[in-house]
Amino acid sequence: MLEIKNLHVKLEEEDKAILRGVDLTVEAGKVHAIMGPNGSGKSTLSYVLSGRDGYEVTEGSATLDGEELLDMEPEERAAIGLFLAFQYPVEIPGVGNMTFLRTAVNAQRKARGEEEVSAGDFLKLIREKAKALKIDADMLKRPVNVGFSGGEKKRNEILQMAMLEPKMCILDETDSGLDVDAMKLVADGVNALRDEGRAFLVITHYQRLLNHIRPDVVHIMSEGRIVQTGGPELALEVEENGYGNILEGAA
């Protein structure tokens, strides 16, 4: 589904290479996890895939079901099914959460040549999905992420994902800042979306989330590269011994 080949990325403003040849393939129906020390380039990878400004791709490619992502505008990437749950979800005062989501859902549908959802159907759907994530009506009405607690923001990201039904979901530290119960809610939200036609790339520092969302493959990223790939046991090793051994072995 997602195929990243030899991806090199530097900052637009300065000569600083951040990704130095990332190779990664995520197959449909699978959950891949990426772990790695702070500053190794995990968020950068997620931003470059979703089209954030400020980065320059100097080499390589990234395709979603064969379509080159790196040439597309962020909204086009979203419309073909890419979704990023932000490490730091953004507050947008004055724009209601529900208005925002309906605008997003309909914009994507329009881009795909589908019909817009009616206000009534949308309301029904969002209520149902919000309930599962314990997001109340008040949070839906409030401005996007404004005054939400850290955990509420993360649950709101998952709600957006559930409403947009992307095929490639990237979760950047969605577990950080969550209490044990919220983590369970988020994991349930993700698991409910797991399906043959959908893939996940889960960026995390902790094994705990991976107990709830069982990954098929675990990658370790360091200094802008994937330095090791293995099964779920790799995450356990990180949890127990840190990155020391793995990075040494890779060097």
Next chain:
Amino acid sequence: MAADPKQQATEERLAALTLPEGGGWLGAARKDALGRLEAVRLPGRRDEYWRYTNPAPLVQAAPALDVPDQVEDPFEGVDALVVTIDGDNIEIPGELPAGLEIGTLADAARADIHWAKELYGHREAAGSRPVSRPLAMLNSAFATNGLVIRATGKVAMPIHVRTGGGTDPILHHLVKVETGASVTVLESGIAGARSNIVTEIDVADDGTFHHIRVDGPTRARHGNTHLFARLGAESTFKSFTLSAHGELTRNEAVVELTGDDAVSHIAGAAFGQGDFHHDDTVFVIHDAENCESRQVYKKVLRDGAVGVFQGKILVKEGAQKTDGYQISQSLLLDDDSVFLAKPELEIYADDVACSHGSTTGAIDETALFYLRSRGVPERAATDLLVLSFLAEALEEIEDETLRANISGRLADWLSRD
């Protein structure tokens, strides 16, 4: 000696106007205003008060633009008493609710309406101290008509004044809110290619006046308005203006709080692009204790548009416990647009809490990316962020239904080009 350009401009403009007929109290008020105008003359480029806005299009003998097409009704669907001003023709509903009187200035001139006589030109003259407002003086002298509105009770249904059909209209409205009464006035429509509208408002003790004005979205128009208000004790004055486009707009407001515990909120949300020059000039005078005033102005500027804000809060000696707040902000959507702000506080009482601020910013790139990453195209995402920026000003509209109505209108207009 070279001719004084202000003198010359004033003479040219006055030569093109005739004092409307009729003596009585209105005739006397007109003559008084003309005298005051001749003493100060029409504004010129060099006047300090017109430093950021060139008054020439508002001053010159004839309007520079053709009469624009009338625009859609922004208050469509709002239950209101509709009063239409179509050129010189004013239509007022035959039946009015209890506690409300509406007439025309022309009719009032022939009658001995005590309160109108006391208000006409007097608030305006008071508002010209210390800075003269010659375009308002011109208005008081030459206004061809206007509305004379008096609320003696709590009027639930808003009055919607829909103005159009003029070329170069000079309209002068009077509003009197009696003790304990309340009324809401909505204004819409493009009055003319160029317009000069003055509204003098007197809110007696414990009275409430709400005002919502929607201007636009035609581009080709030159407009100048003045609101002059006096607030009695425990009274409330709330005025909000939405401006969509317009080549030149100068909206002035002078509010004097003369009774204790009065509240004055004035707000404006404006957006425009290219040939857009929008000036809000506001003067709030605290002359009583324990009053609250708030000014919230937001402008969104694109493609070389210019926004101006001049705002002053004056707290007179003895106006203790004044709570004054003023914010003016602009969102510049490109490097060609400019926002010029001159916020001022002048305080002569020692026990007050006043604050003011002014900011200029660009679109938040992170927020823009967040929206786009959810599939919202760049232009629509920008529009959402513009709405987000303007939201604080719209919050000043107290009535939720009206606020939602205006917010929807704004979103629609934003998405059009």
